[in-house]
Amino acid sequence: MNAVLNVIAHIGAAVLNALGLVGELAIFAGTGIYAIIRPPYYPRMIGRAMMEIGYFSLPVVSLTALFTGMVLALQSYTGFSRFNAESAIASVVVLSVTRELGPVLAGLMVSGRAGAAMAAELGTMRVTDQIDALSTLSTEPMQYLVAPRLIAGVIAMPLLVGIADILGVMGGFLVAWLKLGFNPHTYLLNSFTNLRTDDVVSGLIKAAVFGFIIALMGCFNGYRSKGGAQGVGAATTSAVVSASILILAVDYILTQLLFTK
Amino acid sequence: MSTPKIRVRNLKKYFGTKKVLDGVDLDVAQGTGLVVIGGSGSGKSVLIKSILGLVTPDSGTIEIDGVDVLKAPRAQARALRAQIGMLFQNGALFDSLPVWENVAFGLLAEKKIARRFARAKAIEILAQVGLADNVADLSPSELSGGMQKRVALARAIASEPAIMFFDEPTTGLDPIMGAVIDELIVNCVKRLGSTSIAITHDMASAVRIGDTAAMLYDGKITWTGPAAELLTTTNPLVNQFTHGHSEGPIKMALRR
Numbered sequence: 129m130n131a132v133l134n135v136i137a138h139i140g141a142a143v144l145n146a147l148g149l150v151g152e153l154a155i156f157a158g159t160g161i162y163a164i165i166r167p168p169y170y171p172r173m174i175g176r177a178m179m180e181i182g183y184f185s186l187p188v189v190s191l192t193a194l195f196t197g198m199v200l201a202l203q204s205y206t207g208f209s210r211f212n213a214e215s216a217i218a219s220v221v222v223l224s225v226t227r228e229l230g231p232v233l234a235g236l237m238v239s240g241r242a243g244a245a246m247a248a249e250l251g252t253m254r255v256t257d258q259i260d261a262l263s264t265l266s267t268e269p270m271q272y273l274v275a276p277r278l279i280a281g282v283i284a285m286p287l288l289v290g291i292a293d294i295l296g297v298m299g300g301f302l303v304a305w306l307k308l309g310f311n312p313h314t315y316l317l318n319s320f321t322n323l324r325t326d327d328v329v330s331g332l333i334k335a336a337v338f339g340f341i342i343a344l345m346g347c348f349n350g351y352r353s354k355g356g357a358q359g360v361g362a363a364t365t366s367a368v369v370s371a372s373i374l375i376l377a378v379d380y381i382l383t384q385l386l387f388t389k
Numbered sequence: 390m391s392t393p394k395i396r397v398r399n400l401k402k403y404f405g406t407k408k409v410l411d412g413v414d415l416d417v418a419q420g421t422g423l424v425v426i427g428g429s430g431s432g433k434s435v436l437i438k439s440i441l442g443l444v445t446p447d448s449g450t451i452e453i454d455g456v457d458v459l460k461a462p463r464a465q466a467r468a469l470r471a472q473i474g475m476l477f478q479n480g481a482l483f484d485s486l487p488v489w490e491n492v493a494f495g496l497l498a499e500k501k502i503a504r505r506f507a508r509a510k511a512i513e514i515l516a517q518v519g520l521a522d523n524v525a526d527l528s529p530s531e532l533s534g535g536m537q538k539r540v541a542l543a544r545a546i547a548s549e550p551a552i553m554f555f556d557e558p559t560t561g562l563d564p565i566m567g568a569v570i571d572e573l574i575v576n577c578v579k580r581l582g583s584t585s586i587a588i589t590h591d592m593a594s595a596v597r598i599g600d601t602a603a604m605l606y607d608g609k610i611t612w613t614g615p616a617a618e619l620l621t622t623t624n625p626l627v628n629q630f631t632h633g634h635s636e637g638p639i640k641m642a643l644r645r
Contacts, residue, residue, distance in 0.1 A: 263443060
């Protein structure tokens, strides 16, 4: 009987912990959003975060998008050629990249690069008292550290995904033209004939949401890290894992909301 | 009798079931320096973080200039706490900013100075702690421990605070550099006419920078007196602590 009660107690404790964490995250997100709209504003910090999230993530996102587009064209050909549907490859590549693969893969890559960097930087600032020092210097840490990163995430990710979309489509185009022998004009025509504005826009909306998630999880985990180097390491891992899972989960929800028709 | 600059009454703070502050009472008169001593984990840092607003106590009052900052409206409490300059134990310099921006950070945040004049002002303040202008553009990581402490002191005094807190100001420094930092602290506090609280394990430093001293043990202030009497008092707790005796009324966790 006691063993059963122990198991129930453990499950209860785990559920309470999880709920507590969700509550903490919700409060942190709310405080972060409030910090965005409340002065003072820190344009220098927003610029710096834009560079971190956007510019420095550009190589890894570009390469990922390019190769994904190339692989997608090859794999689509393998399948579609069995049904004599090779002409659909262009549309499949462009729609897959803009609607799904561009934002999701860019989100995962940026989470691994910029989200981890954010958690490590804020975590180090926390364990070395730099965040407390900000408070003693008339500066609200949520406004100075978190709000600029949230803003930068929401702005930089759609820009990155826009570039990823172009490179992904280009990757598919290059493979189709140079490897599979497609007529380049026909391929491009097929690509853009079936592409609608809302395909691209919905991908960019996803990107903005993913940018917010990456920045939020990076800041949240870094901000509450403790225990020195080990704590910072754990915060970094947690930031990447939680952001990646959230991106995939929210991707499904957004896909439902944006593409059900 | 005039109102103390800082008055703490019955301050309590628990972390879970761990009792850290258990009814701390403390007065710091205007323009004087109090040194708080006590073993590691005795709650010294929690005490000054509570006054700074970085830790929320469970109960008690903290008055600055006679106003309870725990009950005062947020803006008033913030204004009262804005008078406090803090020197953190490890310096807590912002490693993403050059030295001059660290020093001028508070001035820029409070809009006391335009950005284009901030570097020159920072160099002026760095000179007050004995640092030449060639360190202004360096990153904190390029400085020695002693220089980092000086930069942190420069940052703490930049806004000419009415109250200054020093958390282990000489920790990690050699005795000579420790004495230099103490001298800088004493000079800065005297020049600004500030009220100060320092927490330290370094008895030589405590005697140098404090006018009065208090011992924090078991969550309470167990002794107060002139800092000069720290090494001569017959109080058994202080005596054991200042002379580093393993035997005495203070029981270390290892021996429990």
